[in-house]
């Protein structure tokens with residue numbers, strides 16, 4: 001790419017700031033911290049296998065899941081970077097039971113939620129993994145930030161994004177003015193605008209779900225899966241099935257190409273598996289900004305009022321027409337076989 005055409009993430013954020021009337025640079029400073037943390041995690045991810053960072057850490061996180069070493073490394077890096085930004089009063093993380101109140105910054109106006117390493121089960125097998133972040137403004141005027149301040153509906157996010165450590169490393173984010181994607185140019189260690197104004201197709205040919213759980217899905221979900229696999233030339237069915245087990249990788253593919261990702265409730269996990277604050281909300285904000293849709297099956301993801309920092313939510317997310325069809329069938333499984 002000719003030098004004159006390169007737009008770095010930093011440049012892009014500065015330019016976008018001028019579109020907000022009360023921007024004071026705080027959000028840019030948070031983004032700078034996230035960008036730096038991302039580059040450090042990226043370096044470590046790329047070295048996985050060469051140095052001793054593969055495998056289990058030995059502990060479990062707040063969800064009772066085994067922590068991988070990279071989970072812990074990425075968590076520490078992001079918390080340190082966000083704490084040092086000087087703009088964040090509290091960080092909540094999928095990996096920590098309790099919020100991390102930043103010493104000396106309790107009055108600062110931003111709250112950040114992170115899934116530092118998404119798709120951990122893929123680390124040891126060299127498949128794509130990611131990082132997810134979500135930023136809220138602190139609502140209360142009290143001096144000290146509280147847990148209640150963190151329990152905001154997803155529609156109040158001021159920014160959300162993800163990083164995918166894939167065949168290349170990309171950062172995709174929104175501040176409510178559309179979705180833009182940046183690819184890390186390793187040679188200059190800069191994220192460069194590569195996917196401006198991402199719009200997700202209104203429909204697609206891919207459905208992504210852990211079909212191994214089929215027997216445990218509600219009838220409506222079973223009906224929709226059957227519909228996806230049914231032959232019908234007029235609607236381009238059967239759809240292709242794609243599921244890698246990293247939300248970020250599955251979501252990113254569907255965002256660019258069109259498709260639906262589902263993690264429904266099952267008998268074992270009546271609220272699904274994915275975490276509302278660290279996974280569902282940021283993805284829902286991004287997909288809506290790209291023209292797509294995200295629902296729990298009952299309501300818009302961004303309208304769910306969290307009652308617990310670590311609560312889970314079922315999710316149906318992706319191309320609008322596909323999500324709408326899934327929701328229709330969820331509520332009427334008997335209409336499964338015909339259009």
Ligand code: AHG
Nearest residue numbers: 117118119120121210245246247248
């Ligand atoms: P994490 O690695 O942050 O715990 O997230 C894993 C999540 C998500 O990335 C993925 O979509 C889902 O778990 C896969 O779950 P199953 O293995 O149950 O399909």
Ligand code: MN
Nearest residue numbers: 115117118119
């Ligand atoms: Mn995750």
Ligand code: MN
Nearest residue numbers: 094115117118
């Ligand atoms: Mn994780």
